[in-house]
Amino acid sequence: MSIIIDRSSAEDRTAILALMDKARGKHLTDKERAQQGFIQGQMDEPTLARIQLGTGVFVVRDGSTLAGFAMTSTARIAAKNGLVVEMVKTVTQAVPEWQLDKIFLYGPVAVDRRYQGQGLLTRLLIYVCTAFREQFALGALFVDNANQKSLAIHRHYPMDERANFEFKNRSYVIFTFSPENIINHYG
Numbered sequence: 001m002s003i004i005i006d007r008s009s010a011e012d013r014t015a016i017l018a019l020m021d022k023a024r025g026k027h028l029t030d031k032e033r034a035q036q037g038f039i040q041g042q043m044d045e046p047t048l049a050r051i052q053l054g055t056g057v058f059v060v061r062d063g064s065t066l067a068g069f070a071m072t073s074t075a076r077i078a079a080k081n082g083l084v085v086e087m088v089k090t091v092t093q094a095v096p097e098w099q100l101d102k103i104f105l106y107g108p109v110a111v112d113r114r115y116q117g118q119g120l121l122t123r124l125l126i127y128v129c130t131a132f133r134e135q136f137a138l139g140a141l142f143v144d145n146a147n148q149k150s151l152a153i154h155r156h157y158p159m160d161e162r163a164n165f166e167f168k169n170r171s172y173v174i175f176t177f178s179p180e181n182i183i184n185h186y187g
Contacts, residue, residue, distance in 0.1 A: 005127045008057040015066035023110035037149035068111035075100040094163040102137040129179035145171040
């Protein structure tokens with residue numbers, strides 16, 4: 001396995017969108033989705049292109065194969081999507097000491113099932129934190145309470161479970177983390 005992590009480019013968009021589509025787990029039962037993890041929401045190529053122009057999308061490659069990705073954005077830019085608006089509002093209430101321009105949003109994130117359990121998500125998280133540690137003091141993400149696998153994964157990391165919020169009859173957990181703490185924990 002020849003793993004490379006870097007920022008995505010326009011050439012990665014098709015593979016990112018395909019992996020995102022697979023990671024939604026639409027063909028799974030609710031129980032299987034909870035156990036295997038899932039990504040929510042829809043994304044098209046123009047939206048992905050805008051995200052890439054911002055803080056960016058980071059990818060893990062095994063040779064020429066896209067093995068995973070992590071999308072990032074600023075809280076101010078991302079707060080146009082209803083679900084993200086609720087998340088940002090809850091984060092600002094949970095951590096009022098941090099200004100929005102010091103917080104980046106982490107996610108959605110996916111690792112191809114063939115590569116899960118090999119530490120790629122941790123390596124991707126460290127890479128993102130290293131890229132952002134000078135610019136941002138805090139990372140934030142949300143996980144659907146029905147997504148038991150993602151909750152377990154994020155509870156494994158040195159992250160704080162800060163708050164909960166509801167949106168369209170679904171319940172979410174917000175995690176926050178210091179990029180510096182992630183780097184130091186795994187350094």
